[in-house]
Amino acid sequence: MIIPIRCFSCGKEIASRYKPYLELLEKGESAKEAFKKLGLERFCCQRMIVGHVDLIDDLLKFPRLQ
């Protein structure tokens, strides 16, 4: 859905780094370099970004069921 604001394990703020991370990957950098540039060194924070599937734009196409 939406990227969580903070890492579930350590509480570090990660949401602001999700888009820059995707932009760095588009520029052709490896995930390891991108994490280093964004200051995400712990595996717990890295898994938050790697494991995220951004579905919110796909789900907004459907109407609410009530």
Ligand SMILES: [Zn+2]
């Ligand atoms: Zn963390």
